[in-house]
Amino acid sequence: MSSVQVSPSDTTQDRRTAMALEVVVIPVSDVDRALAFYDGRLGWRLDADVTTGPDFRVVQLTPPGSACSIIFGNGVTSAAPGSVQGLHLVVGDLDAARRELVERGVAVGEPFHDAGGVFHHAGGDALQRGPDPAGRSYGSFASFDDPDGNRWFLQEIQVRLPGR
Template sequence: MANTSPEIPHESAAASKALEMSFELSVVPVKDADRSKNFYQNLGWACDLDYKGANGYRVIQLTPAGSRSSIIVGSGLTDAAPGSARGMHLIVSDIVATRKDLLQRGVIIGEIFYDPTGIFHHADSSYLASGPNPERKSYASYASFQDPDGNVWMLQEITARLPPHTEADETHFTPQLMEEVHREFQRA
């Protein structure tokens, strides 16, 4: 049988221009769609869609305030176990105020922490320190909470976005993060 796949040009990654993509949606596995819908709406998220189909199929799209990305919860959507989602980050401009707001909404949320290495938080909590980053550097403070099924959300405080090219004396970010960004830029 002849190969009918389109021929892919052999360009280097640096030479080819990437097509624009946008992350828009993540399916969050839950057991009880209504309970999940109520939980996320209590966070202030908009319910964009609540579709009930045949045989228990259900699609509920929810969008955090100010976000371009959404989640979908429901039934018949995924074979992932309810509560198995990890590593989902909600970006906030003031982690202290956001944590306080979530507590007032009845959400059980962990204490704020940071990783002294300054790059990203370790999974092993022995590497973490209590409280927000002492200098409130962008990308450096976190707090986590779970939805009723145990899906884990991480708040991350970002007050300045990391541009593709930054100056070595940039002060919004941890020195460790800037060192790695510059090292990566020099490799490119």
């Protein structure tokens, strides 16, 4: 048995205590190589590239249409490069987004869905080839890695659940 919980709209949230995800830190081994991938390959907007000394550099980029940015650099995280394995980029058309990334030279995997129809299992358990056969929002995915092995997922959502 499954259920979907619908939370109140953000308009009811007290702005003083509202929490918006604004930045995700991505651990990388080579800042310039990561910048070439995210800015040059993916075409994300470069927001900042600041060096304040020999051991600190922060680079911030934002995916097109996103309110959340990523940061990477020198001295910004102790996490191992390649250890981020589940960030999702929501797209309205998985095929079009995949095609655009492939044209930019990004190695994007083939579309897949989970046999359970809800969310993909870690490690590929229950992974089924092809998009969700019923064409449901939230059910179709494709993935790609950055040069360090940080794993990103494209997730197709045409219609959001109520309250989202």
